[in-house]
Amino acid sequence: MDLTLLYYLVPSIIMFACGVYGFITRKNLIAILISLELMLNSIDINFVVFNRFLFPGQMEGMFFALFAIAIAAAETALAIAIVINIFRVAKSVDVQNLTKMKF
Amino acid sequence: MFNILFLFVIIPVLTLGALFLTRNVKQVRAVAATGASLLLIAALYLCHEYLGARAVAPEGTLMLLTDSYMWYEPLNIHLAVGVDGISVLMILLSAIIVFTGTFASWKMEPLTKEYFLWFTLLSIGVFGFFISIDLFTMFMFYEVALIPMYLLIGVWGSGNKNYSAMKLTLMLMGGSAFLLISILGIYYHSGETMNLIEIARNGVALEWQNALFVCAFVGFGVLGAMFPFHTWSPDGHASAPTAVSMLHAGVLMKLGGYGCFRIAIFLMPHAAHQLGWIFMILTGISVVYGAFAACVKTDLKYINAYSSVSHCGLVLFAILMMNQTAMSGAVMQMLSHGLMTALFFALIGMIYGRTHTRDVREMGGLMQIMPFLSVGYIIAGLASLGLPGLSGFVAEMTIFLGSFENTTVYNAVLGDGNLFRHAFAIVTTTSIVITAVYILRVVGKLLFGPVQNEHHRQLDDAHWYERFSTVSLMLAIAVLGCFPDLANLVLRDSFGPIVEHIMTFAQ
Amino acid sequence: MDYSQFLFMHHEIGVLIVFLLVFLFDTFLPARYQSKLAVTSCVLFGIYTVLSFFTPLDNAEAFSGMFVTSPIVASIKNILNVGMFIVLLQSIQWNNSDHEVIRRGEFIELMLVTLFGMYLMVSARHFLLFVIGLETASLPLAALVAFEKKQYESHEAAVKYLFTAVFSSAIYMLGLSFVYGFAGSLYFNDIAVACGLAEGSMLLYVALAFVVAGIGFKISLVPFHLWTADVYQGAPTSVTSYLSVVSKGAAAFAAFIVLTQAFGTVYSAVWEWMLYALIILTITIGNLFAIRQTNMKRFLAFSSISQAGYIMLGVIAFNATGIAALSYYVLIYVVSNLTAFGVIQAIENATDKVDMTDYNGLYKTNPKLAFAMMLAMFSLGGIPPFAGFFSKFFIFSSALAEGSVAMYVLVLIALINTIVSLYYYLLVVKAMFINPNDNPIPTFRSHWTERAGLVICVAGVLLIGLVSCIYTFLNQAASVSQLF
């Protein structure tokens, strides 16, 4: 088995697709957040894989992944703050309740 | 040296400023009247200046009193002004209408100050358009003139004013959308300049002319109430307050004709020769169609609006003939129609202000009640149906004869096009009969006969400001009608170079 | 290792200094000075704004091409500063209200940080830096959107904003990962070279589509715009105005930079047509939605969506005139929209009313506000002699400079849409001037800061168009900047 680039991209793509699926289907805001983490994570994998296989001379992809992790962390922190906030106001974290403003 | 043309923007701007500072209705009126009078004086002085300048200018000069200041360098936009005979007459017309309009709206209420503010802004647009020879500034002033209409109709109008105001504004804006495309196209395909004279010199790239011509003609044609884009006009006029109808029918619709001439035909002669026939058909339809439609309307303003469609159609029709006679006829028709429609609308407004109805069926025998207004109405009507001695006749006859003149049209489809043009000229001439029909019908029902509504007997005749306003217009109509060569005096040397240019660049 | 390169970042350093001063003021000064916090920070920012006009305008590159500044970049930053300053000025009254006073410092600090993020977006020539800028510009905004603690809408808006923003940045970064996949570098220059090689592959299209989608989210291009209306409606008005002008303007400029600098080589092959479709969709759908809106903020949200479409015409123009016209458009859009939001905010602060029907008969009671609002509407609708006309004209002319028929069609569609947009702008004017109302908003006197903000904006609306030097300057700046 020649472990080429594409082998490593497959799980990443699936992970991303899972994230999209989860985002669209889940009702709980935190579950949606989890899906988001999956998506971000898969991107990190992409970067790292490309870096490792195609451009091993520098560390661009790895650094992007590194910073992306930090950004993801910041995002999550803020998101959770907001989720908690909405829970305080609406007593629910169900995304289906968040449709007061529309049309 | 200070260019007198700038006065036509400066005076209204100063009026605008002064209006802001006014405290009561009296001051508002005083300021507005002063501004309008100054404009009229300036316009008359301009005629004199222009003739003086024309006398010393070398033959074939397109524009006189030109002046140009760089405004937007990246797009080569200048504050370029200049006039030829056509614009001088248009400025004079606008000044007269603004002047009379001011007096016609003397008793405008409520919000007198705001009314005059918008009115003055409108006049800035109109004057700015006529003095500009830079496409950008022309377009800018054109739009400046459009938008105050919305509020003027919406706030001070009557009837179904919201609908009409919106329709008018949106349709005219639709027209200006096409116009803008055309202006930008001309700019990019004539050596990146906005100056009319330079564009004329450079010529617009041939492969683009047809499309740009259509856009420009449609754009201005909307304002010129060309069939089938005229539908804003009846509703708009019907709902607008008196002076606004006057200014709109009297001057704004002229912007359409002037623009078609100045931008569409003058700058793109090749396309004008190729595609003129399409618009000849449309404008020919306008002429007859408007007249027929006016026959069955019962609202005075609707009748006049449709009549305007017919008359303005004639203007557009004439400029498509591309010969000197028809074009000078078009200019005269613009003048004549401007004055006469203004008079019409002024009188209708005054009658409406008294009777509170514009339906001819509900009125009758006004001649016994308000003889002054009635006589005025008859004079306007006679001017409209082309009584010699009043302006309409001169203009229409010049157009008809011009459209019969031998003109070479370079067109693959129609050959020299004379037969086609003659056929349409004959069709349009029938409008003089139809015009007579609807004018006399209204005059007969409205002014003659027994008094229809006994309550009307208590109504009074015109007040001094109304008399002043209408008499000025009547005088102007009569002067133009009796001494049409006065207009030709101003126009005479302007068309030569223009027609020559149109013919040279036609191939 | 030359750390003096940081000194090229005048604007970034400036805004961080203001941020620090505000932070220190907020944190360490005793409570009795705190009531002056909003005004002080506004003054500080004002000083900084003025000073930033005097920073040298030249092309400079720092961090091996990761950070670039140029006259036009500096100019757009200045424009953003102006917008930011007006927003801050207009927010003082709201900021000092009882329930907001506790978050006053944070509000200003977060705003400043997002501005810093936007600076990075427009200056970055490396996608990592760009992403960080993007996130800095959007994540704190999510917090800001939730600032109206008393109102449920504010929280809902925050959730919507944050979640969609993160989703969008995920898509965007996925696109970037693809770009990295074929380019091997995240420097714009390298990508530009590699793009040419990858031309014709689907990977390029998908990557670019994702990148455009990510930036399109910030600019709220259709179909990436759906968050906009809800968030604008729910957010505190100051934040809404900030989102609609400064954030959008920066993103539009960034879009230009990214698309021309990194993907310029595949302009006509790829993204010209993507933008083409997006612009038509954006303008049309934005307009269609705006027609029916009754909430003023929501209405302006859709209006701003369609405006975004016009802004993108400057990008699709793909030339130096385009960027100049775009910056000019943004500047005028800033003053026009902030006039509108200034009026909305003044009325909201005074009466809590944001519905269009409440505006009926406004002219009778508050003529000046109504007048300002009308100017804003006319300017947004592109009516001369107000500034909006000029910006529209220039952006159209820049789009047509290339001269293809497709562009003419695009501009024509855009122009026809201006008719629709004029319709709904006129609806507002109609409400204020024409519609009768038995119970109009009572006459009130707005706070001096709001008035000052409005005066600045109205002056801008009236003058920016007529004073040609601004556009001329921007055009000059664009032509001397090393963009292409």
Added chain:
Amino acid sequence: MNVVGNSIVYCVIALAIIVFSVLSVTSGKILRAATYLLFTLFSTAALYFHLGYEFLGAVQIAVYAGGILVLFVFSILLTSKPGNNAERLTSKRKTLGLIAAVAGAAVCTYALFSYFSSEVVTLFSTANTVTVEKIGEALLGTEKFQYLLPFEAISVLLLACIIGGVTIARKR
């Protein structure tokens, strides 16, 4: 390097990533989803190790697994109500989600596979020497492929997020 061993390792990691990803978005109970996410993150970290990015793997575990997951768990505990908090998905929503996910996966797969199908580089044909020293230098350098500026910039971002998070989460 043992090719077979690496292949097996790859298979295990890939399988883990796929399975745990799917599970984390499909499991009804939110806490379980979080747990599956943890496993996914761990698998990802393992992948990084497998590819030779030990530092990144460590950061992944420390930040994600150590930091973010904890936040998740806390927030889940804060927001979940007692009783049945398993969510049921409507089929319409599922369809929408499936369409999007499948379409996305298909498009990405096609794009990537068509572009990289000719790529023959394997894990073993390239060497990878990422040392912490090099990482440190890159992080504080200003040359090309060095990241001082992003490093500084992200600090501002993090600060802002802290301020934002605190302000939001504050009771008043």
Added chain:
Amino acid sequence: MDLSLSIITIFLPLLTFFVLGLLGMKMPKKTAGLIGTASMLVTTIVAYGVALNYFFNPDFMVGGVREAQLVFNETWLTMGENLKVSMGILVDPISAMMLIVISTISLMVHLYSLGYMHGEKGFQRYYAFLSLFTFSMLGLVVATNIFQMFIFFEMVGVSSYLLIGFYYQKHSAIAASKKAFIVTRFADLGFLIGIMLLAYYCDTFDFQTLMSNPGAIVGSSAGVTFLGCSAASWAMALIFIGGAGKSAMFPLHIWLPDAMEGPTPVSALIHAATMVVAGVFLVARMFPVYLATPEVLELITATGAVTALYAAIVACVQTDIKRVLAFSTISQIAFMFTALGVARPELHEGVGYMASMFHLFTHAMFKGLLFLCAGAIIHMVHSNEMDQMGNLRKYMPITHITFLIACLAIAGIPPFAGFFSKDEILVAAYENSTLWGVWMSVVAGLTAFYMFRLYYRIFWWSKPDYSHHTPHDCEWVMTLPLILLAVVSCLAGFIPFGHFVTWNGENYDIHLNWTVAGTSIAIALVGILVATVLYRKENSVPDRMADSVKGLYKAAYRRFYMDELYQFVTHKIIFGIICKSIAWFDHVIVDGTMNMLAHMTNNASYAIRKLQSGSIQFYVWVYFIGALLLGVVTFMLLI
């Protein structure tokens, strides 16, 4: 008197119009009337002076030809490079003759109206309009070019409109004035198109230029044909239509009977003597050009003949005395047209032309007289209907005598004026073809019949009840014109007309052709005899005769349903179908399209509102799919 003084004749009435029109309401009625009459008197004196000078000053005879004199010609409007519209005064035989006719009749009417219109509301206005009309009519006849003529054609049309509608509170008057204007306008449309064609081919409007080379128009338009006729023929035919409209030729005659709604002096001036002959004048003016297009002359002859017969038949059965006179006018003008139509230079030195002009002159006098008499009668009886009259010879002797003279004149009994002119016309007709000669002779007989029917019905017949108001002769201002005109009607026949007015300006001596004259006198006498038998005393014979040919009688009485036909065309077809359908089209299609665009926009806005569903997940779904599509679609389209 110097010819240049003729300008006074033109502008004095105009000045009077302005003075009376603007200041009239401020002055007493009497003053206004006197001003009008006095100014008209001056005008008349000058006009006579000018005309007599022209006719009797040998300077104007060059080589036996009376040359036309261009007194003024100022450019009024520049149309094109060569095409200029001038305003000027051209004095030539026919215009000098017309100056006399117009000023005479106008003066008589002015004078007469002082009495007739006494006490009417709007007396000043009446005089102002009369002055305006006189101005227009004089301007018309002295026109130097065809366009000036057209201008004054329009002007007389408007003055006529204003005068017919003088009693503007009466519906019938308004309708009549409107009808008159529109019908003549319609005819003028033909005139205008004719002018345009003419200007197109000849590049001039000027009569003298046109006349000097009448073949030019035919030559220049050679080869351009339409429906088998050359462009030149079309142009001239269209110009004739203009004249036919003004002169009330069949089928454009319908306005003239209705125009009798105006005050009777107006009918005398406009609708008997002057304006209605403008068409004849027009054809006469352009005669040399018409000679170049003989097929148009044929058309003119046919039109004239048909109209003459038609009008004569209708006149026989009308009961309204003014209507009878109106149809008589139509018939007589048709005579003039026929005379012009049959005139050829080679036939008896173009006698038709001279006859036509002669008849125009004499007819103006006696028809003016007839109308003024009718006016006097109506003034007394307060009705237009014959049934209200009878036996008036006892009460109004002067009117009776003058009316009788006029009747004899029109019937063509020597030595009254009509005999001479009509005789020349018949001569011309026989010269051309026997058909027209016989035809016109029959019409002449009918003329005698209906005129005497009228005469007997008014002055003899029965004696109705005049108890409440006994008729008597009117005051001197009204009778004086009657007497003067009667004298003219008696003597005018002896004017050597051929010395003054011929088609080419050369002298022509009238010789009575006693064959024709004898026949025509005989026919006239027969007509008079029949009328005497039937109408001298009240009897039932006429009614029984009418009953025996009821259908014909009814049709003739209803003027062969021409009005109904017009009514149908204008109201049902033009208004009912064309105008209504255009209005419908405008409202439903044009307006509807615009409204539909607006509605479509609105509906679209409503239809897509679900897109903004408020759900985050849907938002991102759209976002994601949008992004994918963006990539895939552009990829597919561009690769």
